Amino acid sequence: MHELGIVFYVINTIEQVGREQGLQNVASVTLELGEVSGAIPHELENCWDWAVKRTELMPTARLRIETIPAVTHCGGCGQDYPTVPQGRICPRCGSENTWLIRGNEINIKEIEAI
Amino acid sequence: MESYKIIEVKESVFANNDREAERVRQDLKRDKTFLLNLMSSPGSGKTTTLLRTIENLKDDLRIGVMEADVDSDVDAKTVAQAGVRSIQLHTGGMCHLDAGMTEQGLREIGTSDLDLVVLENVGNLVCPAEFDTGAVKNAMILSVPEGHDKPLKYPLIFTVCDALVINKIDVLPYFDFDMEKVVEYAHMRNPKLEIFPISAKTGEGVDAWCDWLRRQVRDWNEAK
Numbered sequence: 573m574h575e576l577g578i579v580f581y582v583i584n585t586i587e588q589v590g591r592e593q594g595l596q597n598v599a600s601v602t603l604e605l606g607e608v609s610g611a612i613p614h615e616l617e618n619c620w621d622w623a624v625k626r627t628e629l630m631p632t633a634r635l636r637i638e639t640i641p642a643v644t645h646c647g648g649c650g651q652d653y654p655t656v657p658q659g660r661i662c663p664r665c666g667s668e669n670t671w672l673i674r675g676n677e678i679n680i681k682e683i684e685a686i
Numbered sequence: 687m688e689s690y691k692i693i694e695v696k697e698s699v700f701a702n703n704d705r706e707a708e709r710v711r712q713d714l715k716r717d718k719t720f721l722l723n724l725m726s727s728p729g730s731g732k733t734t735t736l737l738r739t740i741e742n743l744k745d746d747l748r749i750g751v752m753e754a755d756v757d758s759d760v761d762a763k764t765v766a767q768a769g770v771r772s773i774q775l776h777t778g779g780m781c782h783l784d785a786g787m788t789e790q791g792l793r794e795i796g797t798s799d800l801d802l803v804v805l806e807n808v809g810n811l812v813c814p815a816e817f818d819t820g821a822v823k824n825a826m827i828l829s830v831p832e833g834h835d836k837p838l839k840y841p842l843i844f845t846v847c848d849a850l851v852i853n854k855i856d857v858l859p860y861f862d863f864d865m866e867k868v869v870e871y872a873h874m875r876n877p878k879l880e881i882f883p884i885s886a887k888t889g890e891g892v893d894a895w896c897d898w899l900r901r902q903v904r905d906w907n908e909a910k
Contacts, residue, residue, distance in 0.1 A: 585699070585701070669874065678700070680699060682695055684690050
């Protein structure tokens with residue numbers, strides 16, 4: 573997957589916020605990570621440590637990750653159910669007509685900065 | 687001493703890329719150039735399909751090709767021999783192209799005298815689907831040997847594509863590939879997906895795919 577690419581996008585966005593708000597140092601960044609976003613927290617952390625050292629604004633910034641649980645909606649019976657343990661087939665009615673309604677997000681929630 | 691404060695950002699990691707992609711599309715509109723983002727697994731016959739497509743369209747449209755690869759220019763050379771303008775984009779190890787890299791490529795190839803530019807994305811069904819390149823339409827190639835279950839395993843790419851080319855139908859007798867199932871699974875993810883079974887090797891089905899593409903290019907370039 574593209575964890576390093578994601579880290580670069582996060583850094584670029586925060587550097588932009590930093591310029592707009594005249595920030596000098598960022599101490600931490602909180603990401604909201606969907607359970608089935610495909611990005612692996614451990615890999616993100618590795619890439620993070622490598623990449624932030626090379627920035628001026630946030631060389632020691634910590635990465636905090638909050639997980640957003642994945643939820644699937646069933647078009648067959650109209651119910652929602654947790655995606656990860658159940659998968660694509662509705663556990664209630666057995667329908668395959670299901671789609672993900674939450675859990676694919678990678679959002680920058682907030683930063684702690686001076 | 688000043689203390690650290692919490693600043694809410696509340697933005698998707700992809701938001702900057704999405705904005706950049708929108709700018710790319712506006713520039714393309716101005717230049718009357720259609721950009722197709724073509725995605726697939728490695729070995730699906732992307733370059734062969736592209737050569738067939740170029741052969742079919744090159745009398746009607748001025749075509750350019752941007753080949754994205756992690757490293758190498760094998761495909762760009764092959765495509766250049768077909769007589770269209772082509773460049774190689776190296777992603778430098780990245781698994782996908784984003785709008786910024788696409789924009790650089792478009793500047794290098796020069797879009798003002800081209801009707802159609804095809805972006806051959808990195809061979810991968812996961813990462814390219816996440817990033818809007820700024821293309822007007824997205825298409826993907828799935829080949830028969832890969833199996834009919836791919837829409838279930840890689841749902842996102844089937845969701846973001848406008849057209850699905852099913853390549854290598856000439857080898858259907860040798861594989862347990864269920865054409866009805868793949869259409870059903872793909873439409874489950876994306877009811878609007880247009881599906882074109884082809885053989886880039888024999889040329890079967892290529893006309894229907896090229897007619898679709900010709901229509902898309904015309905609609906985009908003529909619209910005000």
